[in-house]
Amino acid sequence: MDEKLNWIFSRRSIRKYTDQPVEKDKVRTLLEAAMAAPSAGNRQPWHFVVITDRKALDALVDVHQWAGMLTEAPLCIAVCGEPASSKAEAFWVQDCSAAMQNLLLAAVCLDLGAVWLGIYPAEEPVQTVRELLNIPSNITPLGLAVVGYPAEDKPANTRFDQSKVHDEQFESS
Numbered sequence: 001m002d003e004k005l006n007w008i009f010s011r012r013s014i015r016k017y018t019d020q021p022v023e024k025d026k027v028r029t030l031l032e033a034a035m036a037a038p039s040a041g042n043r044q045p046w047h048f049v050v051i052t053d054r055k056a057l058d059a060l061v062d063v064h065q066w067a068g069m070l071t072e073a074p075l076c077i078a079v080c081g082e083p084a085s086s087k088a089e090a091f092w093v094q095d096c097s098a099a100m101q102n103l104l105l106a107a108v109c110l111d112l113g114a115v116w117l118g119i120y121p122a123e124e125p126v127q128t129v130r131e132l133l134n135i136p137s138n139i140t141p142l143g144l145a146v147v148g149y150p151a152e153d154k155p156a157n158t159r160f161d162q163s164k165v166h167d168e169q170f171e172s173s
Contacts, residue, residue: 007108009156014113015069017148021052022075026110030077030147033106037098041087046099049078049133049141056132063128064144066117073148077103078119078133080141093120096142103145113150118143 031048039045051057057070070076079100081092100116107114119125119141129141 006156008105009158011105011108012113012154012157013115014148014150014152014154015115015146016151017069017072017074017113017146018151019072019074020149022112022147022149026112027075027077029110030103030106030112030145034077034079034099034103037095037102039087039095039098040091043085043087043091043095045082045086045092046096047080047082047139049080049135051076051078051133059132060129060144063132064117064119064125067144067146069115069146072151073146075147077145077147078129078135078141079103079143079145080135080139081120082139084138092140093142100143100145107145107147111149112147113152114145114147116143116145 027050031050034048035044035046051060052075057073057076060076061067061070079096081096083089083092086092086095104114104116119129120143126141129135129144130137133141135141
């Protein structure tokens with residue numbers, strides 16, 4: 001494997017964190033990486049809510065069924081989209097997903113661990129997270145990036161599956 005690609009294969013879902021806070025310059029770098037993502041028509045429909053307050057992090061645990069790791073993590077970034085500012089209203093999901101993936105990959109480069117917790121399109125989590133974070137009704141939370149210094153080590157891996165590759169046309173096996 002090419003050494004330059006190792007950081008892509010090193011991106012793993014990290015769910016255990018130390019209590020070391022993430023430095024402000026690293027948070028800024030994560031956000032810059034997220035905003036470097038491509039977006040349809042370069043509309044950049046994303047918004048980000050940076051959460052470091054312990055009470056707010058713990059409150060997210062209460063409203064998201066898979067957010068238990070937030071009791072340890074020092075940082076959460078809610079990736080949100082503004083459908084009306086998207087090139088076509090539905091493209092905001094793709095645009096914000098690309099931003100989320102960039103953020104997760106940047107975390108690896110900064111020796112941080114992260115995991116993506118989905119919110120959209122599940123209506124109840126969208127509403128509860130929107131209310132908790134005071135997100136206006138024209139902005140939709142796509143997902144939460146839980147970030148911190150990892151307290152677990154997961155080896156790099158590939159999930160390549162040749163049966164998922166189709167040459168020229170889709171053919172069932």
